[in-house]
Amino acid sequence: MRSPPRPPSARAPASLMQLRMPPMKSAMNKRKLKESTGESAECISQVQKILRERFCHCRAAGKLFGMxxxxxxxxxxxxxxxxxxxxxxxxxxxxxxxxxxxxxxxxxxxxxxxxxxxxxxxxxxxxxxxxxxxxxxxxxxxxxxxxxxxxxxxxxxxxxxxxxxxxxxxxxxxxxxxxxxxxxxxxxxxxxxxxxxxxxxxxxxxxxxxxxxxxxxxxxxxxxxxxxxxxxxxxxxxxxxxxLMNSFDFKEYMKIFKKQLSLPAEFPDEAFAQKWNNNAQHLSEDKTVQDVLQKLFQHSKDLRSLHLLLMLAVSAVSVHHPLLTAADLQEAHRQQSSDSRANIVHGLSVLEICLIIAMKHLNEVYDGEPFNFQMVYNEFQKFIQRKAHSMYNFEKPIVMKAFEHLLQLELVQPLERPSARAQREFLLMKLLLDSSQIMEALQLYPNCPTDVKQWAASSLSWL
Structure with missing residues (x-):
C-alpha cells in the first residue's frame, strides 16, 4: 500500500527554503568578493604610487648603500x-x-x-x-x-x-x-x-x-x-x-633590488605589505631573477637601469595579478634591452626590407664603404633577375620613394648635407643597422617571404 501523500502545505516551506538559500549565499559571496576586490584595488593603487614615486623621483628606500x-x-x-x-x-x-x-x-x-x-x-x-x-x-x-x-x-x-x-x-x-x-x-x-x-x-x-x-x-x-x-x-x-662611485658588488646589488622593491612599514594594509615583502624576498632568491639581474649588473651598475626594470615590472601589477613574478621581470628586461632600430624594421614594407638587405650586402662586399641609391637599386635588380619575381619588379621612382622613407626613419644616414644641385641617386650614404640587427629583425618580421630571408642569409652578393 502506498503511503498517503503529504499535504502541499507541509512541503511548501522546504521547497521555499531550497529556492531561497542559494541566492542568499550567492549575494553574500558577491558582496565579500566586491569588498575584497575593492580592498586589493586600493592596495595596488598605493603600491603603484609608492614605487613609482621611489623609482621616478630618486627617493631611495631605507639607508643608502655605500654612501x-x-x-x-x-x-x-x-x-x-x-x-x-x-x-x-x-x-x-x-x-x-x-x-x-x-x-x-x-x-x-x-x-x-x-x-x-x-x-x-x-x-x-x-x-x-x-x-x-x-x-x-x-x-x-x-x-x-x-x-x-x-x-x-x-x-x-x-x-x-x-x-x-x-x-x-x-x-x-x-x-x-x-x-x-x-x-x-x-x-x-x-x-x-x-x-x-x-x-x-x-x-x-x-x-x-x-x-x-x-x-x-x-x-x-x-x-x-x-x-x-x-x-x-x-x-x-x-x-x-x-x-660617488658605484663600488658595490652583485651581492649588495641584490640587497638594493630587494630594498627598492619592498613596501615601507607604514603601508596602510599591514597584511598585504607583509605578503608583498615576502614575495620580494622570494624573488631575490629565485635563480631566474638572479640571472636577469646579473645581465643587467654586468651591462651597467647604473641604479637608474634597475629602477627602469622595476618600473616596467611593477606596471604589470593589477587586481587580478597582485604580486610580481619572475616572468614579469624577464619581460621587463626584454623590453628594456630591445633594440629600437630593429623594432622599426618590423613595420617596414617588403620593398623597404629588400633595400636594407641590398645595403647589407654592399657593406659586406665593400667592407663598410659608403654607397649611394644607384648602387642599392642595381643590387636590388640583380635579386629580381635571379629570382625572376614579377611581384618585386617596382618602377625606379617607387623604389626611390621607399629609400627616402628609410632616410626619414634614420635607418640610413647621408655622409654630408645634400646641396640643392646634388643628384639624389648619387649621394653617399651609410646604413645604421649592422648584420646581426637585420637578421634578428627578419626572424620576427611577420610573413616575411622565404626567398627574401634566404637572400639576407646569403654571405655573398650577386655581383
Missing part, C-alpha cells in the same frame, strides 16, 4: 647652514646613475625631520638643461623664491644687482635670523658654458660673504669640472668635493 661617509659630510654641511647660518659651497661628482640626486634628496628629507632645524630653509632647484642662460635662471630663481611681486618692473644694471636685491628681500635682521637659501644646480657643468660664468660667480661670491646664509650644491658627472671654471669663479669656490 655613509658622503651622507654624513653633506648632512653636516647643510645642517650648519640651517642651524648656524653658515654659507658653504660643494660639488657632488659621480657617473650618471651613481646616486647623486638620491643622496641629496635623502639628506634634505632627514634634515627636515631634525628638531633643531628650522622649517624656513628655502630651496632653489636649477637644471642646466632647462636654465640655458643667466636671464632664464634668474627668472626661475625669482619664481621659486616667490618674489615676482617684489621685483615688479624694477630695472637693474647688472645680474649681480638683481640677485643681491632678491636675497636682500629675504633678509630678516641679522645673519643668524636671516632665512637660509639652498641653491641646487643639477647638470652643473652646463652652467659653466653661460656667458662669463656670471651666475656661478655671483652665487659663489655671495656664499663667501657675511650677508644672507647661502649654500650652493652642484651635481655633475664631469670629473674635470674644476678645470672648466674661470679663475675668478674657482677662487670663490670652497673646493669641497663629494665623490
Amino acid at each position: 655613509k661617509q658622503q651622507y654624513s659630510h653633506l648632512l653636516e654641511l647643510l645642517r650648519r647652514t640651517t642651524v648656524h647660518g653658515e654659507s658653504n659651497s660643494a660639488l657632488i661628482i659621480g657617473p650618471r646613475g651613481s646616486g647623486k640626486s638620491a643622496l641629496l634628496n635623502h639628506v634634505l628629507k632627514d634634515l627636515r625631520e631634525m628638531n633643531q632645524v628650522r622649517e624656513n630653509l628655502l630651496e632653489v632647484h636649477l637644471n642646466g638643461l632647462l636654465q640655458t642662460n643667466d636671464k632664464v635662471a634668474l627668472k626661475e630663481i625669482t619664481r621659486q623664491l616667490q618674489l615676482e611681486n617684489v621685483v615688479g618692473d624694477k630695472v637693474f644694471g647688472s645680474f649681480a644687482e638683481n640677485l643681491a636685491f632678491l636675497l636682500e628681500a629675504l633678509r630678516r635682521g641679522n645673519r643668524s635670523s636671516s632665512c637660509p637659501v639652498l641653491f641646487v644646480l643639477d647638470e652643473f657643468d652646463l652652467f659653466v658654458h653661460h656667458k662669463n660664468q656670471t651666475l656661478l660667480y655671483n652665487l659663489f661670491d655671495i656664499s663667501q660673504s657675511a650677508q644672507t646664509p647661502v649654500t650652493v650644491i652642484g651635481l655633475t658627472c664631469r670629473q674635470d669640472i674644476l678645470e672648466l671654471l674661470e679663475k675668478r669663479v674657482k677662487s670663490r669656490f670652497s673646493h669641497r668635493q663629494i665623490y
